[in-house]
Amino acid sequence: MPPAPVSPTLARVMARVIHVFRRPDRFVAGTVGEPGDRAFYLQAIESSRTISVLLEKQQVTVLAERITALLGEVAKRFGEENLRESADAAASPRSDTDPLAVPLEEEFRVGTMGLGWDADSSSIVVELLAVTEEEIDESVVLDDTEEGPDALRVFLSPDEAKAFADRAEKVVSAGRAPCPLCAEPLDPEGHVCVRLNGYHDRNPVAETE
Template sequence: MPRVIHVFRQPDRFIAGTVGEPGDRAFYLQAVEDARTVSVLLEKQQVTVLAERISALLGEISRRFGTEVGEDVATDEVDTEPLTVPLEEEFRVGTMGLGWDADSRSIVVELLAFTEEEVDESVVLDDTEEGPDALRVFLSPVQAKAFATRAERVLSAGRPPCPLCAEPLDAEGHICPRQNGYHRRAVVGES
């Protein structure tokens, strides 16, 4: 079957969102343009890396090309609406690519479907016939900053971290590896 590349040159929305309760959430990225919606499933860590790399790329673009990107995006520019339903995933994300298109002055995010085979770098941000399916989204610097801001909010809405080991705290309890499985207890009568 030929490769399918979903391209969004002027998306109305490109957002990170979740389904489920903290500790059992599924993470999605969703692109919407006119009546077309594409949703992809990915891991929490992938959302974290993408948000961090977009922020770093925006800083680099500002430094190199003088493209102005405000430090803080206005509150009304950050999409706070839920994911568009029905939520039907196109694929699970394996490889991610990020770049700057100087012609359109856009950040390009490419998400490739997970595959058991090793993905050749030449497939990322390219329209070759061979390779995994992909979602390619062009974002203005403001849209990219708004995406990163929302992604950070989505990530921080999960379980709070343990103050000792930074692992997520569960409602049922937490065995902290920093305490080596032991709890400190006061012993009566010891001096």
């Protein structure tokens, strides 16, 4: 007996979805929750489209660091002019300190991240792929192949990429304040400082006031 045909509706559900933002109005890192219990998101907005993806704090840090490194590499290989906006481009983006847009609807959790330089548009390309149980083939990253996890692909001018990295670093560092003795994050419930051999479970800041 021949296999039953797959309905068009089911085929659409199974198809890979790549959300592409070529000229985003906004692409930022942000958080939800209190310090010590924050969820980290990246959010892309273009016209009426908004896509938000969930990821780990460490992934935000790594992405910001690699964007900064890639900008430096582009400047080294192709010259500083490749990091400047063209004459007819919009003005450099202002520092974006606004919160994430709401309602916040998670599209997927990020597993693999990709980063590239698109010489045709002089853009940094950020790709975030949904986490999967299977190992991801590297050829899927920054590719339009029909097989693979869903993805968010964002094109950023060098100025926009730098602004994203700067905000991402501030978002990561805006969590719990560090202990002045051991530099570990302070918990609202108290802190066992390794510099005090763990004998004090009170916040060491309070002891200096």
